[in-house]
Amino acid sequence: MPDITALAAFKDNYIWCLRQAELALIVDPGDAAVVQRYLQQQQLQLAVILITHHHPDHTGGINELKQLWPDAVVYAPALEQQKIPYADVWLQDNDRIELPDFSLTFQVMQLPGHTLGHIAYYSAPVLFCGDTLFNAGCGRLFEGSAAQMWQSLSRILTLPDQTLVYATHEYTLANLEFARWADPDNTKLADYQHWCQQQREQQQATLPTPLAVQRQINPFLRAGDAALQHRWQQHNAVDLFTALRSAKDRF
Template identity: 50%
Template sequence: MPELIPLPAFNDNYIWVLTEQHNPYCLVVDPGDAEAVIPFLQQQQKIPAAILITHHHADHTGGIRQLKQHYPACRIIGPAAEESRIQGLEQLVSGGDLLSVPELNWQCQVFDLPGHTAGHIGFYSAPVLFCGDTLFSVGCGRLFEGTAEQLYQSLQSLAALPDDTLICCTHEYTLANIAFALSVEPENVDLQLYLNLCQQKRHLSEPTLPALMATEKKLNPFLRCENSKLQRKFNQNSALALFTYLRRAKDQFKS
């Protein structure tokens, strides 16, 4: 079975590496900082077969050039819709594409996930989902280039994945997201239990990720907007209206 490794970068980023024990090749996802990746690859004696990019923000792309210099054979794969904004892309993919990395005998489905950025994409190979800044544990990305409706639909497409999906997002925002979620649903006992679990992990300097889709469906307010009780609580008449309201409220929220 592949192993998922989140490499910390900057203040709260994770750069994901997918490896197999007896395979010299690996995948690297959203390398914002090559200096967080190269020492790990050298220590583990791994060679990146491919680098996957979900969107154009610098904290996800800043390490591409240096990694390509160290590992010239690796493929740089990213969103066709953001080709002009990401230097170094060599293979362009869009939603519905099937992507193969033969060195790892690995295939994935590409999802279009507009909202955080206009051309954001995700990569899914059961049970692993690399979703960039679209879906976080108990949260979702900010709206920088897309609309609330686009981001809502992107999240709905991810929520349709199986409950055992492992959500490999790229920021350690979980505790802050739980604080907001508790302001939305203070009576949600599962949220309080999850808070305790995540606090223990962070106290031990362990990541709270990957998150489990089944858990997110119970805890994440942005995946619970079809809940009629929540809609009534915040005087919203549809799931999209509640999502839009909550996304704006999160932008203003201070824990």
């Protein structure tokens, strides 16, 4: 299992740092200073930067880090090339990234919805999914449609139960408030909310989270559930997902 640390940035972002010996791989460095401080403290060399999508809280540190670490290789989604300040390698769906220094191969998954070019990086069991899937929630639809986002989440649902979801925001407690309102018959939610509250009281992240847990508690992943569709008076997964997403936006 790779050694992965959450670096807290801004109000509620996590910048993920995966280390192998003295090398570091960083995901979505919105803030270069946060990353550089950690690298110095841990005496790590920055080797790889993975970018999931173009929003500044995910890309704001790229230029400064690339100046400090010119040999670091920056990967980013090709569909967002115009909006991302810099990358060495522009990626498309199903591209593979071989990282022998980390003994890892990542598969690129195109997951439109939050933004149109959004990608995730998967190397079992690790999924760096940016702002697509959150613990107990999902990303807002800034560019894509509800149908696109449901298709993207459905693709994540094809991954194994033991997949670990490394999302980039700690929105969990607010998401769980909505989940309990939206899915009140779900008996798993109360216990899980209690566990997450304890984690946060101890300043611990509620991420990563196993996909097996998300399948049970995340209403946005349960849009295909017949009982939940019935409760919401919706007739298919896309319609329920659409209703849930717009209810959450107003919650």
